[in-house]
Amino acid sequence: MKENKKGFTLVELIVVIAIIGTLAAILIPTIYRYVKDAKIQAAIADARTIKSAVEASLVKNIMLNGETAENGFNKVLYLDQDSSKAFKDRNKEIVGAFTNYSWVVYKTNGSSSSGSSQSLDKVIAGALDNSVSETWEVGTKTNPMGYNTSKKNAAKYLKDCKTNFGLVVVYNTDGTVRLMQIYRKGIMVTYVDGKYIANAKADAHFIGMGTWNTIYTDSGEYAPEDAYNVNLSNKQIGTDGNLGGWYN
Secondary structure (H helix, E strand, C coil): CCCCCCCCCHHHHHHHHHHHHHHHHHHHHHHHHHHHHHHHHHHHHHHHHHHHHHHHHHHHHHHHHHHHHHHHCCEEEECCCCCCCCHHHCCEEEEEEEEHHHHHHHHHHHHHCCCCCHHHHHHHHHHHHCCCCCCCCCCCCCCHHHCCCCCCCHHHHHHHHCCCCEEEEEECCCCCEEEEEEEECCEEEEEECCEEEEECCCCCCCCCCCCCHHHHHCCCCCCCHHHHHCECCCCCCHHHCCCCCCCC
16 A cells, blocks of 8 residues: 655645744743843842952952051042133042052062052952953053044953953942942943943943943943043142042
8 A cells, every 4th residue: 555655745844934933933032031141140149249349359458457448439420511610629539449450469479569549459359360260361561541432432441451351340438449440251230329230232232431421321321410520530629638549
């Protein structure tokens, strides 16, 4: 008896291919968004860990060393963008800062490093060393805050400076983090005003001398009104304290 072996007709194959194509068109963007969201959430989780480690080390050091820890606070955070005022007359706060520049100095000089801010740099670098399982590459002694435009961005910083991360930390005199920007694996995570904001765009960049509203708007979020008044301008108060500039 002959077996009736019937294959797919051309029309049936076309229908099957069309169905597979339709499903792929629906599922691939969904899967892509899921993977992207998962990477962003992982980056935020790492940022939380890093921030907690930095704050714990700072608070402990400040409590133990009291006035000697004050040497680490040699930057000015401007809270007033009134152009009619001289910088020295604007509303401001004294803060500390740690960037990749600080990291390279620490890694190069180790325990022998000294200076007005390096007393706390060593504390933060030690916390950073133990905050994630990956190795932080040393890179070159270049401050990431100069990479603050869509063209001169965070990805270019990693390439130019031969490192796998970019970091800017601004901390208060009580040891709490005021602002943190960490760029790793193509994602910029910024902690500001108690919130973590992720920017996975190819042109994500550091805030530099810009006002903090761009942290929000670059990520497609609404910026609070006071964010337009805060920046890390490199113009310091000079004779009022000879504080160091943000870019060195």
